Amino acid sequence: MTIIQxxxxxxxxxxxxxxxxxxxxxxxxxxxxxxxxxxxxGGKSTLLRCLNGLIPxxxxxxYSGKVVVDGLEPDKTPTYxxxxxxxxxxxxxxxxxxxxxxxxxxxFPLENLGLPRDEIIQRVEEAMxxxxxxxxxxxxxxxxSGGQQQRVAIASVLAIKPKxxxxxxxxxxxxxxxxAQLLSIIDxxxxxxxxxxxxxxHRVELAAAKAxxxxxxxxxCVVFDGSPRxxxxxxxxxxxxxxxxxxxxxxxxxxxxLEKWNRVCLSAEEFEAEVRSLVSHL
Amino acid sequence: MSLFExxxxxxxxxFVHRLDPRVKLATSTMVLITAVIHIDIxxxxxxxxxxxxxxxxxxxxxxxxxxxxxxxxxVAIVFAITFFSQYSREPxxxxxxxxxxxxxxxxxxxxSSFSLFFLTTTPDEIALTLQQLRVPYEYTFAFVSAIxxxxxxxxxxxxVLDAQRAxxxxxxxxxxxxxxxxxxxxxxxxxxxxxxxSYELAEAMEVKCFGASRKxxxxxxxxxxxxxxxxxxxxxxxxxxxxxVKLLGLEPVKTLPLLGQFFPD
Amino acid sequence: MSAIFESVHYIYPSKVHALRGVSLEFRxxxxxxxxxxxxSGKTTLLKHINGLLKPxxxxxxxxxxxxxxxxxxxxxxxxxxxxxxAEEMFxxxxxxxxxxxxxxxxxYSEEVVRKRVEWALKFFELDTYSSQSPFLLxxxxxxxxxxxxxxxxxxxxxCLDEPTxxxxxxxxxxxxxxxxxxxxxxxxxxxxxxxxxxxxxLRPRVILLSKGEVVADGKCEEILTDETLVKKASILMPQLVxxxxxxxxxxxxxxxxxxxxGVRQVLKVLxxxxx
Numbered sequence: 001m002t003i004i005q006x007x008x009x010x011x012x013x014x015x016x017x018x019x020x021x022x023x024x025x026x027x028x029x030x031x032x033x034x035x036x037x038x039x040x041x042g043g044k045s046t047l048l049r050c051l052n053g054l055i056p057x058x059x060x061x062x063y064s065g066k067v068v069v070d071g072l073e074p075d076k077t078p079t080y081x082x083x084x085x086x087x088x089x090x091x092x093x094x095x096x097x098x099x100x101x102x103x104x105x106x107x108f109p110l111e112n113l114g115l116p117r118d119e120i121i122q123r124v125e126e127a128m129x130x131x132x133x134x135x136x137x138x139x140x141x142x143x144x145s146g147g148q149q150q151r152v153a154i155a156s157v158l159a160i161k162p163k164x165x166x167x168x169x170x171x172x173x174x175x176x177x178x179x180a181q182l183l184s185i186i187d188x189x190x191x192x193x194x195x196x197x198x199x200x201x202h203r204v205e206l207a208a209a210k211a212x213x214x215x216x217x218x219x220x221c222v223v224f225d226g227s228p229r230x231x232x233x234x235x236x237x238x239x240x241x242x243x244x245x246x247x248x249x250x251x252x253x254x255x256x257x258l259e260k261w262n263r264v265c266l267s268a269e270e271f272e273a274e275v276r277s278l279v280s281h282l
Numbered sequence: 283m284s285l286f287e288x289x290x291x292x293x294x295x296x297f298v299h300r301l302d303p304r305v306k307l308a309t310s311t312m313v314l315i316t317a318v319i320h321i322d323i324x325x326x327x328x329x330x331x332x333x334x335x336x337x338x339x340x341x342x343x344x345x346x347x348x349x350x351x352x353x354x355x356x357v358a359i360v361f362a363i364t365f366f367s368q369y370s371r372e373p374x375x376x377x378x379x380x381x382x383x384x385x386x387x388x389x390x391x392x393x394s395s396f397s398l399f400f401l402t403t404t405p406d407e408i409a410l411t412l413q414q415l416r417v418p419y420e421y422t423f424a425f426v427s428a429i430x431x432x433x434x435x436x437x438x439x440x441x442v443l444d445a446q447r448a449x450x451x452x453x454x455x456x457x458x459x460x461x462x463x464x465x466x467x468x469x470x471x472x473x474x475x476x477x478x479x480s481y482e483l484a485e486a487m488e489v490k491c492f493g494a495s496r497k498x499x500x501x502x503x504x505x506x507x508x509x510x511x512x513x514x515x516x517x518x519x520x521x522x523x524x525x526x527v528k529l530l531g532l533e534p535v536k537t538l539p540l541l542g543q544f545f546p547d
Numbered sequence: 548m549s550a551i552f553e554s555v556h557y558i559y560p561s562k563v564h565a566l567r568g569v570s571l572e573f574r575x576x577x578x579x580x581x582x583x584x585x586x587s588g589k590t591t592l593l594k595h596i597n598g599l600l601k602p603x604x605x606x607x608x609x610x611x612x613x614x615x616x617x618x619x620x621x622x623x624x625x626x627x628x629x630x631x632x633a634e635e636m637f638x639x640x641x642x643x644x645x646x647x648x649x650x651x652x653x654x655y656s657e658e659v660v661r662k663r664v665e666w667a668l669k670f671f672e673l674d675t676y677s678s679q680s681p682f683l684l685x686x687x688x689x690x691x692x693x694x695x696x697x698x699x700x701x702x703x704x705x706c707l708d709e710p711t712x713x714x715x716x717x718x719x720x721x722x723x724x725x726x727x728x729x730x731x732x733x734x735x736x737x738x739x740x741x742x743x744x745x746x747x748x749l750r751p752r753v754i755l756l757s758k759g760e761v762v763a764d765g766k767c768e769e770i771l772t773d774e775t776l777v778k779k780a781s782i783l784m785p786q787l788v789x790x791x792x793x794x795x796x797x798x799x800x801x802x803x804x805x806x807x808x809g810v811r812q813v814l815k816v817l818x819x820x821x822x
Contacts, residue, residue, distance in 0.1 A: 040686045040715045058488055080494035088489045095482040098423070098490075100406050100430055107501035114495030117503070124501065142433050145585065156490065172713045175585050175741040176783040202715055205744070205786055243716035246744065246786040250809040257814060268790035278817060279797055444599050445630040449696065450620045450652030467648065470638035474682070 009065035035211035039241025087157035093149035097141035147178035205245035209267035298340035555605035583756035584781035589739035627702035633693030687718035
């Protein structure tokens with residue numbers, strides 16, 4: 001079932017002469033994990049903002065084309081209604097937390113929606129458990145590490161119970177180890193809640209193996225839309241500002257040296273399996 | 283850094299900390315009214331003594347002393363102004379001193395009653411109080427964000443200062459006009475960051491459904507318990523005694539004649 | 548010596564003990580990466596080199612100057628520090644003045660200022676933007692401008708705090724070349740970073756910090772391939788090292804930092820066994 005349908009979407013920010021998106025077409029199936037990559041300033045963030053209506057409602061400009069997200073048209077639907085379908089997590093965790101405690105921050109959107117108190121309490125507990133932050137309940141966001149802050153931000157978005165989770169470089173303020181941990185939590189949560197996920201991410205080496213699909217946005221256009229393996233195998237990802245995972249480059253090279261080398265690997269685990277199978281067939 | 287420490291609010295555990303903030307706010311207000319309607323030094327001293335007892339039982343005396351020390355210049359100014367204005371009207375030193383002393387002490391009572399409230403109430407509780415007093419949510423939100431982002435901004439200021447010092451900026455060097463100009467490299471980046479931050483915050487508020495419902499609900503609620511009501515009753519009784527004393531003209535000691543004995547003209 | 552740390556302790560006013568007896572020597576012309584998780588003391592260490600922070604205990608000597616006896620402005624001329632968010636520190640109306648700001652602070656004549664600014668802008672491929680507002684540059688250009696600002700006065704030591712954070716692979720590639728070039732000019736370059744893949748490509752001397760202490764100091768090849776050390780510093784291992792570690796039982800050597808090494812290893816094992 002298609003949950004996101006983007007047709008001929010173009011957008012130019014007010015005051016800019018260059019379009020940020022040009023005739024973009026994408027459709028996303030329910031439950032898919034889509035990785036959105038591309039060079040800085042290529043239009044990745046703009047695309048995400050078109051899906052929840054921040055564009056053209058919060059950021060004005062010239063908008064054309066049609067976007068349908070779970071039956072709603074984001075350009076005509078109030079953002080608070082879109083947020084109940086598609087949750088959005090931003091880059092800087094510091095600027096998404098408003099309250100003075102973790103608990104209050106997760107409750108914030110629910111309070112805004114005017115949900116009954118019992119339900120708020122229940123959803124806050126669930127969201128904290130899901131992201132493993134129950135022990136941080138009374139802490140103020142200022143005291144938390146970047147990774148913890150980002151988990152709180154995700155929890156507060158998930159408490160709204162959206163079907164889709166869209167994230168705009170959620171790990172770019174984190175160190176690699178914390179980033180890796182956050183990405184595996186995201187992957188775990190997505191599976192448990194059967195969420196559709198759109199993730200804009202520079203750290204492809206940490207995310208590529210988990211994604212079902214990769215969409216490459218460069219210069220306002222979708223230049224690739226398909227499986228991560230195909231992208232890295234047939235394209236020079238570096239040209240699109242995307243560093244390929246080291247094992248991917250390595251397996252690509254090995255493929256040219258060894259006939260029996262089967263596939264381009266996206267993770268260390270895949271690489272290990274490949275080598276082991278070759279060794280056992282010697 | 284120590285500034286940030288001060289902004290990390292931990293709920294205290296004493297009886298005063300755990301009182302319903304609305305009761306505390308009401309108490310502070312009543313103390314204030316009592317101090318305003320009386321100019322009798324004994325009553326003012328009595329109020330100050332009551333406040334000290336509460337401060338001690340809340341174990342916030344150190345912070346309270348800090349606040350008062352900070353306010354001392356203000357107290358001194360009030361003392362001087364009262365003295366001279368009284369003296370110019372009626373050139374009697376004792377009366378002047380009497381008024382000056384009473385007014386200064388009164389100011390101390392004001393300050394103490396409010397610092398007591400703020401020192402023993404977390405910002406969260408203050409926000410809840412505002413909310414339950416039906417203050418529009420926008421104001422409560424503004425209050426909470428101010429508290430939330432003060433340490434963030436302070437940290438940012440430090441980073442900008444450091445970065446510009448690494449570019450050879452010497453903030454406190456040179457004549458006054460140069461020092462003013464030196465602020466530009468610090469203030470411009472800070473301002474740019476504030477604008478960027480406010481955009482990001484507004485975006486995040488949008489996706490977190492800010493303003494979605496007229497009837498905003500709340501995760502937490504303030505509940506009056508038995509001890510809150512008991513405390514409130516005690517305060518109300520004391521307050522009505524204080525007001526009656528004034529209305530019936532029953533002040534125990536007339537301040538000014540008392541002082542007159544020490545400073546015969 | 549470029550810089551010497553003699554059992555340096557630093558404690559922030561918030562009582563955080565950020566450096567606990569750090570002793571290090573940086574030789575002229577060295578390329579060094581300081582690695583460790585957030586809060587391990589990397590940035591605190593860099594701030595000691597240009598005197599923004601002075602040791603609470605111990606001494607820091609930079610190009611022969613005890614940092615406690617000199618001002619930040621004096622030390623900065625010897626040791627330039629590019630902050631993590633240096634691109635958020637712009638305030639002038641054009642790129643030229645932005646670079647010239649520090650040079651004017653240091654009292655260079657307008658003639659020298661002009662020459663140096665032009666040289667620095669050229670080096671970082673920004674010369675065409677000279678009269679443009681720094682705020683209109685792209686993310687990568689801003690990062691390069693931040694470096695140009697520091698390089699303009701040609702400090703002998705260059706400290707970069709997280710130069711690759713938030714950068715795409717094209718920008719990182721450029722950054723790598725710039726760093727190599729600066730280093731081949733004989734400057735001492737110190738990076739504070741957690742980007743292991745970036746470090747694996749640069750092959751600098753690596754110093755691992757954990758909780759304010761030096762836990763390892765040596766060649767990149769030795770340190771980043773040492774599982775225990777890497778764990779101790781809470782950093783991520785380079786992906787290739789991690790992949791080959793899992794294959795050690797098949798006779799693979801896990802000290803693989805780049806793709807060429809990897810290809811050689813795999814071919815050696817597979818071809819050798821097939822013979």
